[in-house]
Amino acid sequence: MLKAPVLLLAAVVLGTLPGDVLAQETEIQEWVVPWEQSRPRDPHVGPDGKVWFVGQRTSYAAYLDPATGEFKKYDLDEGTGPHTLIVDDDGTVWYTGNRVRHIGKLDPITGEIQKYMLPDERARDPHTMVFDDEGGMWFTVQSGNFVGRIDKETGESVLIEAPAVVGGRGTSSRPYGIKMDSRGHPWIALFNTNKIATVDPETMEMRTFDLPENALPRRLEITSDDMVWYGDYRRGYLGRLNPETGEVTEWANPSGERSRPYGMAVDADDRIWFVETGVQPNRFVGFDPETQEFFSNTEIGSGGGSVRHMFYDESTNSVWFGTDANTIGRAKLPPKERITS
DSSP states (O other): EEOOEEEOOOOOOSSEEEEEEEOOOOEEEEEEEETTTOOOOEEEETTSSOOEEEEEETTEEEEEETTTEEEEEEETTTTEEEEEEEEEETTTTEEEETTTEEEEETTTTTTOEEEESSOOOTTEEEEEEEESSSSSSEEEEEOOOEEEEEEETOOOOOEEEEEOSSSSSEEEEEEEEEEEEETTTEEETTTTTTTEEEEEETTTTEEEEEOOOTTOEEEEEEEEOOOOOEEEETEEEEEEETTTTOOOEEOTTTTGGGEEEEEEEEEEEEEEEEEEOSSSSOOOEEEEETTTTTEEEEETTOOOOOOOOOOETTTTTTTEEEOSSEEEEEEEOOOOOOOOO
């Protein structure tokens, strides 16, 4: 195992947010990843507290033990280009082989890897994954233009083709971020459109919802009331889609049009957290749906470059993220301030 120095970054909130809302402090700490320029990303906390992540540029899966600062790496085949991973309750690690058309299963004890090829050659770039409660995982295929589900026991997968688009960045609607609602339905940001999609797991039929003109959703989150929240990467808004009515509500981000919101998370209090990657250093922002206010705005000490995906760990009330500055970061969230009459 390798031990890397910790960047001690006691994050200080600068100033106040629009509307004279006092910004709360969010403590951010980062660990330098010992494998240089590897693009560490998409962390996921395992059942033993280790923080797993992938190295997209140099094709590995690895973990950080935050208690000791030690790292351990598992090399994948050269050119795999893993995009994300998620960790099962038994510690099994699943990753997407973004350049090689497979979903991989890693046994962290033996290092053994099983590869499950996707059944359509067009599904060449599996992207982001999320567990369901029925023994499987849903995933997106960005350029290949699919949403899929894979069975953890059999490795068999089903693909649903997403709507095609005309013009712009190719014909794929670019299925990107994906999350599950309380009914077991996946919700997907279609990053080449102003639409969000969902799939009925019984019929495998896809339905889309329109967002405002020129909106570009990239990541999304779902609160306990099944409201779908998204970051508008093009226009610089935080948005909320009501799945029952199709109504969309938006809030302009603190950095405005240039904010480019990317990685997102929702905490146990249903507060929304996201990173503005269009400003340098990147900024870690908190929004409370109850007050409809941005209440926290913190610089990421390494600069971030881009924070692409985040994971909320309820046991420590922390959000984990990877950065293009080659760090793994942890944001210890401030407690929610309760509204009193």
